[in-house]
Amino acid sequence: MQHMDILNRVKADTQVLAFDIFGTVVDWHGSIMREVQALYPHVDANAFALAWRAGYQPAMARVRSGELGWTRIDDLHRLILEDLLPRFGLSHLSEAERVHLNRVWHRLDAWPDSVAGLARLKQRFTICSLSNGNLGLLTNMAKRAGLPWDCVLSAEVFRAYKPDPTVYLGVAKVFDLSPHQVMLCAAHHDDLAAAGACGLNTAYIERPLEFGASQIKDVSPQPGNLLHAHDVMGLADLLGC
Structure with missing residues (x-):
């Protein structure tokens, strides 16, 4: 009652x-997995999605601490992505390909x-x-x-x-x-x-x-x-x- x-x-x-x-x-996880699998079949899409999201809180912490000025999530996602690409064998991606992949967060x-x-x-x-x-x-x-x-x-x-x-x-x-x-x-x-x-x-x-x-x-x-x-x-x- x-x-x-x-x-x-x-x-x-x-x-x-x-x-x-x-x-x-x-x-977010399933969406990123599906897109990464379609674009880059050789990449472990599950690990890629989890690693990208794992960088989210540390990146925001850099803004909260004042290390970075106010930064949009789009730009934080790109900073995290740049660290991920070498780890997953994607260092060769062009700027256009990087921009497109980063915008996967708009397509969830x-x-x-x-x-x-x-x-x-x-x-x-x-x-x-x-x-x-x-x-x-x-x-x-x-x-x-x-x-x-x-x-x-x-x-x-x-x-x-x-x-x-x-x-x-x-x-x-x-x-x-x-x-x-x-x-x-x-x-x-x-x-x-x-x-x-x-x-x-x-x-x-x-x-x-x-x-x-x-x-x-x-x-x-x-x-x-x-x-x-x-x-x-x-x-x-x-x-x-």
């Missing part, structure tokens, strides 16, 4: 659902439930992205994958990367709302914990295959999250959409 009361309150209070993107709404496929689930949620809530990905990347991705955002928000807008509170509180500020009127929806407990510390409500979305079949994630519920959904369609069910 208590959980139902909380759920009803949240459904009444929440106006904006802000979604993490990489791994939550789109399948949505998880099968994402578009339909977002369309249902959009009927009741304002839905937006809240990603460290830059605006151009997120817009191109949404257009290609058919993601029906009401608004594309990015860390680029706030010139800070998650988990900086500026990003989470920035969503509420953009829409002139209190933090509790915004819910972050993500497949990453650390992202949700940081949002919750800023007063946002949180919904965990299970993505056990985010890192591929070789590294299945533990998607067990954690008590800090208000909602726990199997996928985006399941979140729509929980929120009565």
